Amino acid sequence: MKVFKNFIDNSSQKPLALSLGMFDGVHLGHKSIISELMKVGEDNNLETAVLTFWPHPRFIFNPNEDLKLLNTLEEKKFLMKKYGISNLFLKEFDEEFRNLTGEEFVRQILIEKLNVKYLIIGYDHSFGKNKSGNFELLQKLSKELDFEVERMEAINIHEKNISSTKIRNALLAGNIKEANEMLGYPYSVSGKVVHGKKIGRTIGYPTANIETDSIKLLPKKGAYIVEVFIHGQQYKGMLSIGTNPTVNGEKLTVEVYILDFDGDIYDQKITVKFRDFLHDEIKFEGLEKLIERLDEDKRLTEEFQFKEIKKLTDW
The missing domain is CATH 3.40.50.620 (HUPs)
Structure with a gap:
């Protein structure tokens, strides 16, 4: 082209x-x-x-x-x-x-x-x-x-005209499957992995902080099941968009915990493809409650079947 x-x-x-x-x-x-x-x-x-x-x-x-x-x-x-x-x-x-x-x-x-x-x-x-x-x-x-x-x-x-505006609204409401259905492919976000507060690694859930493009629409705050692409390799992941209220965070971050992965990917570009919404952003009473929820999110992510939409090649 x-x-x-x-x-x-x-x-x-x-x-x-x-x-x-x-x-x-x-x-x-x-x-x-x-x-x-x-x-x-x-x-x-x-x-x-x-x-x-x-x-x-x-x-x-x-x-x-x-x-x-x-x-x-x-x-x-x-x-x-x-x-x-x-x-x-x-x-x-x-x-x-x-x-x-x-x-x-x-x-x-x-x-x-x-x-x-x-x-x-x-x-x-x-x-x-x-x-x-x-x-x-x-x-x-x-x-x-x-x-x-x-x-x-x-x-x-479903008797609704497809439009970019309707897709944006679906993403902002956390309706990932609806947005993906209108797109014809899983909505994705790409960016460089940058250093964060590294709190996740202290509770057994180390995350990659993704620096996203400022013009790119992010879905609503909350937790999501995603696919993660690193150098063409595909992994399951659970992603959070929010301010980490449990640890009194203030800055909006995009963080993904990558299942069955333990590599150093700082300063490297990765892509995440949204597949389902897990839950809204939650402020837990303490780290113990947070870990319980992360364990449940991990179980749901492991069980999720990535079959309903044919994937496009990684960007």
Whole structure:
């Protein structure tokens, strides 16, 4: 997959079958668009492409909003490549770009710079200044500018439309299985292992503290069953997101106890994939009660069957 940071780099001007949008999470709704894109590309001898924005436009429109994303840029690139996209355009949502009307965007960007011959958009997608671009505009311009346009309908699970917002809300409620079902893969967090207070090792549960990307959404505070990937090796783990209230902690941390593992992984990158929610963050009366709960969490983790979702390769 070729990645372009600006449109000038696309000098070949090969005709494209393209879709555009944020694609945060690259969830099953997005995957349906990508699958159709692949089919259209093959049937019409067009290269496939996705145009997305980085950073997220909401960082520009609402700089004080504490928006967290389902994917880091690295993860989004991985998923796009995994699903077969040939070209990924990453456009910065700068002042000049945000002031383009929907029609200007189609004419100046999609047609003149990207040579789009087939465009696929999601069921609710709008674009351009003041959301002036929509499916109706695309239909009108397609005849004049010689391209085809297709609108994909929403993908439903349990009679609910899949969306990035609904996945975020599920994660923030601790509904891991629901979020994973909409994503089509287990939600993951990656980061470097850093030094912590090392309290876990004094009670028989040494943990790896993960330094996560500041824009990455973390599920709600609590304990989770996870898979842990270290250098391509898979382990079971129990992960905590919280402030460690039992020992009067204040800083939010992400810590994972890795079952059947005893290596030194400080300063190394690991990935955890969330599989189930164990319980909310608890302030125990003392370390003895904490250990009892950890023993029970470990039993549940050991018994958990990691079969219900086909895993993607480690990031």
